[in-house]
Amino acid sequence: MKTFRMGGVHPEENKISNDAAIEVMPVPAQMVVLMNQHLGAPATPVVQKGDKVKVGQLIGEAQAFMCANVHSPVSGTVLKVEPCKDAFGLAKPAVYINVEGDEWMETIDRTPDIKRECTLEPKEIVAKLKEMGIVGLGGATFPAHIKYSVPEGKKAEYLIINAAECEPYLTSDYRVMMEHAEEVCIGVSILRKALGVPNAYIGIESNKPLAIAKMQEMARQFEGIVIEPLKVKYPQGAEKQLINAVTGRKVPSGKLPIDVGCVVSNLGTSFSVYEAIQKNKPLIENILTVTGKKLPSQHNYIVRIGTTYNDIIKHSIGELPATTGKVISGGTMMGKAVVNLDAPTVKGNSSVLVMDEAEARRNPETACIRCGKCMHACPMGLEPYLFSALVRNNRIEEAKEHNILDCIECGCCFFSCPANKPLTDEIRLGKNKVRAMMAAKK
Amino acid sequence: MNLLNISGSPHVHSDESTKKIMWRVNLALVPMLLVAIAYFGLNALLVSLISVVSCVLFQWLIEKFILKVPTTIWDGSAIVTGLLLAFNVPATVDMMWIVVIGALVAIGVAKMAFGGLGKNPFNPAIVGRIFLLISFPVQMTTWPQVGGLFPMSFDVVTGATPLGAFKEGALPEGVTFMDAFLGHIGGSLGEVSALAILIGAIYLLCRKIISWHIPVAFIGTAFVFSGILWLVNPETYMDPVMTILTGGIMLGACFMATDMVTSPMAKSGQLIFGFGCGLLTIIIRNWGSYPEGVSFAILIMNCLTPLLNRWCKPQRFAC
Numbered sequence: 001m002k003t004f005r006m007g008g009v010h011p012e013e014n015k016i017s018n019d020a021a022i023e024v025m026p027v028p029a030q031m032v033v034l035m036n037q038h039l040g041a042p043a044t045p046v047v048q049k050g051d052k053v054k055v056g057q058l059i060g061e062a063q064a065f066m067c068a069n070v071h072s073p074v075s076g077t078v079l080k081v082e083p084c085k086d087a088f089g090l091a092k093p094a095v096y097i098n099v100e101g102d103e104w105m106e107t108i109d110r111t112p113d114i115k116r117e118c119t120l121e122p123k124e125i126v127a128k129l130k131e132m133g134i135v136g137l138g139g140a141t142f143p144a145h146i147k148y149s150v151p152e153g154k155k156a157e158y159l160i161i162n163a164a165e166c167e168p169y170l171t172s173d174y175r176v177m178m179e180h181a182e183e184v185c186i187g188v189s190i191l192r193k194a195l196g197v198p199n200a201y202i203g204i205e206s207n208k209p210l211a212i213a214k215m216q217e218m219a220r221q222f223e224g225i226v227i228e229p230l231k232v233k234y235p236q237g238a239e240k241q242l243i244n245a246v247t248g249r250k251v252p253s254g255k256l257p258i259d260v261g262c263v264v265s266n267l268g269t270s271f272s273v274y275e276a277i278q279k280n281k282p283l284i285e286n287i288l289t290v291t292g293k294k295l296p297s298q299h300n301y302i303v304r305i306g307t308t309y310n311d312i313i314k315h316s317i318g319e320l321p322a323t324t325g326k327v328i329s330g331g332t333m334m335g336k337a338v339v340n341l342d343a344p345t346v347k348g349n350s351s352v353l354v355m356d357e358a359e360a361r362r363n364p365e366t367a368c369i370r371c372g373k374c375m376h377a378c379p380m381g382l383e384p385y386l387f388s389a390l391v392r393n394n395r396i397e398e399a400k401e402h403n404i405l406d407c408i409e410c411g412c413c414f415f416s417c418p419a420n421k422p423l424t425d426e427i428r429l430g431k432n433k434v435r436a437m438m439a440a441k442k
Numbered sequence: 443m444n445l446l447n448i449s450g451s452p453h454v455h456s457d458e459s460t461k462k463i464m465w466r467v468n469l470a471l472v473p474m475l476l477v478a479i480a481y482f483g484l485n486a487l488l489v490s491l492i493s494v495v496s497c498v499l500f501q502w503l504i505e506k507f508i509l510k511v512p513t514t515i516w517d518g519s520a521i522v523t524g525l526l527l528a529f530n531v532p533a534t535v536d537m538m539w540i541v542v543i544g545a546l547v548a549i550g551v552a553k554m555a556f557g558g559l560g561k562n563p564f565n566p567a568i569v570g571r572i573f574l575l576i577s578f579p580v581q582m583t584t585w586p587q588v589g590g591l592f593p594m595s596f597d598v599v600t601g602a603t604p605l606g607a608f609k610e611g612a613l614p615e616g617v618t619f620m621d622a623f624l625g626h627i628g629g630s631l632g633e634v635s636a637l638a639i640l641i642g643a644i645y646l647l648c649r650k651i652i653s654w655h656i657p658v659a660f661i662g663t664a665f666v667f668s669g670i671l672w673l674v675n676p677e678t679y680m681d682p683v684m685t686i687l688t689g690g691i692m693l694g695a696c697f698m699a700t701d702m703v704t705s706p707m708a709k710s711g712q713l714i715f716g717f718g719c720g721l722l723t724i725i726i727r728n729w730g731s732y733p734e735g736v737s738f739a740i741l742i743m744n745c746l747t748p749l750l751n752r753w754c755k756p757q758r759f760a761c
Binding site: 338362368 | 447448449450451453454455460462463517560561702707708756757759761
């Protein structure tokens, strides 16, 4: 079975929401849509206070290069256009909408029919991805139209779809494969066409045998889709590791996947690509998991983007258990702890993970015994213990020389450290300091 | 509504801890202790007990009264040092007070003076043993001979170890490979039985506390190097199988050289480290003034550990 070559850990999988079918979450009474839901510059609001909007109407336009369109996930009246604090406490430009009814744009095909034919040319596909505000849903929310515009002089040879879902707890990709295998395959075919590559490889960790079987069966009906079962090892779904697992190639330091002829997209992205290209539906919904060991029930939902964390919690489980210690957006290894539950969800959110106090507590730090576990767990072949010492002593230049910027922040080092040293935190700080130093030099 | 914790990712931990590692090492040392009690009787038990208690006590005293920091005796590392120190001395009545001095040097000088666990450049138990070897050369080389099982008397017949005897001229008569493998030979308290050491080492390997690199490189180098010498002249040099089964090579390679704190982290560094230990051991045994060279070899290689950590980098994912 294929896997990446070095490092990696095996956290408890905890896929407890595996069997919860995707439910539709009702639309809340008020919606806040952030203009900055993607990597890059915020979109520019194109609506004003008092404007009527429909579901799927463009409300934020991508004017910068690295930017994506934002559409209204609801119908109603624009209440105001002003900054709103996001889930991590940072103010972002946003459009507040008072929800009235559920009136969709006429262009959007809401019939349940599945459309396989796609007659668009690659350039048209990319243009439509841009129009529909599609971004990568694997976490980085990289605008799709930029990813699928292969720069001059570079050539794509592999399209890799990340369905590893190596993060503990997360099951949204799994549910999409189980319930929408056909749409996913159509989406993948469209992306394959956009890139002009012979084959697309869908990498799935082998702890999802049902999904593998389902996708394999479906892929037979399509040309050029290969299902690639992967060993269960974290971070199998990290971009560079996945490329390594599927193709054996290695993305050099500071380079992009396209430099080794690869384009990687998340499975969820391929589903939204299907909806965007075949159904004219912009990216206005997320599929996310509501899970936690101490929750009374486990769920997978299709949620309008902009629904707040509190709305999701209220609808799914009523209220947080009294012993809740942490709420995480994403998985336990790379997810971010939510600061503000009143914040709206944004594109790419994959879960509301509720951790118990005991589970969320960090053990006290002890002395480093130079066991080297961090080094052997590092999938990038770096020396986390060394970064920790260098960053603590503010020796930023040396941290850069030891390639701190290669770190993908997967968390394997901290996860495996017997001394509980917050290695990943320190490396993150170090990377920021290195970037600041480099910016100052320029 | 209660307040939520926030922190950077990851939000889960493997549950591995220094304490667990140290207690597992202690568990791995139990077979050796049992064999020592079987062959050397109460002497072995008392020497081990006194060594462990003094190591823990010195650590507690130093942390409480000199460093004034919260005590770390429960992490089990002082017990590891105490056991390993006891395993490196002969099981005799004299040792019951001498080992206390060794414990003070091991914990006080080699460990706490450098800042405690994780900061010591040299293996504390080895520093303690070498200090005793130099300070008490007679008592440290008075070896009880193995008689029957579970001797109950404190008075023992003493004699040479196979290594000591060989240095003087020839192996003691009738010592077979099987004797050496099971531990039916003279020697330091914990080093006699290769079998008990291997049981402990296999446990540590399974628990991923040690990797094979240092022990294999150490024992392999010693075997090959002594084998070459033996092929050249079987009269002057000990045969390679006996070489690795007697003395401290097994104990040193599996438990002392693999000490996480004082050995290199990268696999390539560990191989060089093990190679150096093996080479130096055979050189000291054959051409040095001491019959045994494991402690000195490891101590010398400990000096090179920071350098090996600097030279031997893990292979990067992408250059």
